[in-house]
Amino acid sequence: MTAAIVFDLDGTLIDSAPDITAAVNRMLAAEGHRPLDLATVTSFVGKGLPNLVVQVIGHVGLDMGRHEELSAATLEEYNRSNSSLTVPYPGVVAALERLAGDGAALGICTNKPEGPARQVLADLGLARFFDVVIGGDSLPTRKPEPGMLHASFAALPNLPRLYVGDSEVDAETAQNAGVPFLLFTEGYRKSSVSALPHRAAFDAFADLPGLVAQALAI
Ligand SMILES: O=C(O)COP(=O)(O)O
Numbered sequence: 001m002t003a004a005i006v007f008d009l010d011g012t013l014i015d016s017a018p019d020i021t022a023a024v025n026r027m028l029a030a031e032g033h034r035p036l037d038l039a040t041v042t043s044f045v046g047k048g049l050p051n052l053v054v055q056v057i058g059h060v061g062l063d064m065g066r067h068e069e070l071s072a073a074t075l076e077e078y079n080r081s082n083s084s085l086t087v088p089y090p091g092v093v094a095a096l097e098r099l100a101g102d103g104a105a106l107g108i109c110t111n112k113p114e115g116p117a118r119q120v121l122a123d124l125g126l127a128r129f130f131d132v133v134i135g136g137d138s139l140p141t142r143k144p145e146p147g148m149l150h151a152s153f154a155a156l157p158n159l160p161r162l163y164v165g166d167s168e169v170d171a172e173t174a175q176n177a178g179v180p181f182l183l184f185t186e187g188y189r190k191s192s193v194s195a196l197p198h199r200a201a202f203d204a205f206a207d208l209p210g211l212v213a214q215a216l217a218i
Pocket residue numbers: 008009010011044045046047048049052109110111112113136167
């Protein structure tokens with residue numbers, strides 16, 4: 001099976017919301033605010049760090065005029081510790097090993113800033129699988145604009161393309177880029193599975209290699 005397969009990161013390959021929440025809460029603590037719970041912060045993940053901070057500011061009633069400063073503070077807190085509470089979803093490593101072993105070229109297209117994305121991939125032993133990592137600050141646009149996904153595939157061999165993600169943003173990005181979308185249902189999506197356009201959906205990474213083979217056979 002030869003394919004170019006690009007993955008979203010947060011909520012798709014890794015459950016990173018606990019470290020993101022901890023970073024947000026360290027920023028809030030420095031502002032004298034009580035912590036937010038995991039579900040609240042998780043609901044803010046998906047459109048990149050600047051958007052997450054917009055939502056945090058709105059939620060707790062901080063001054064939106066301080067967005068840039070609070071974004072920098074949140075990123076600094078996240079960079080201080082971004083993989084201690086973060087784990088790959090079950091079966092991710094085995095699925096990536098299988099896909100790579102079958103000859104697939106793999107990439108990452110995440111709205112997380114590129115620096116911490118690379119750091120977390122390295123810390124969790126996942127960096128070796130990926131020939132390209134495009135982050136939310138790598139290009140002038142971010143998902144759901146199609147540019148990041150186009151750039152990810154452009155860095156990989158010219159093979160049949162698949163994009164794997166967990167969220168509304170990913171489904172929209174795949175549509176905008178004209179790439180078949182495989183939806184991981186156990187990440188951070190807010191809509192029902194049926195509301196998100198997808199070629200196939202899966203809730204366990206053990207099923208991914210089979211779904212990829214099916215998608216390529218169409
Ligand atoms: O940082 C975010 O907002 C989400 O990142 P993702 O694109 O890997 O889901």
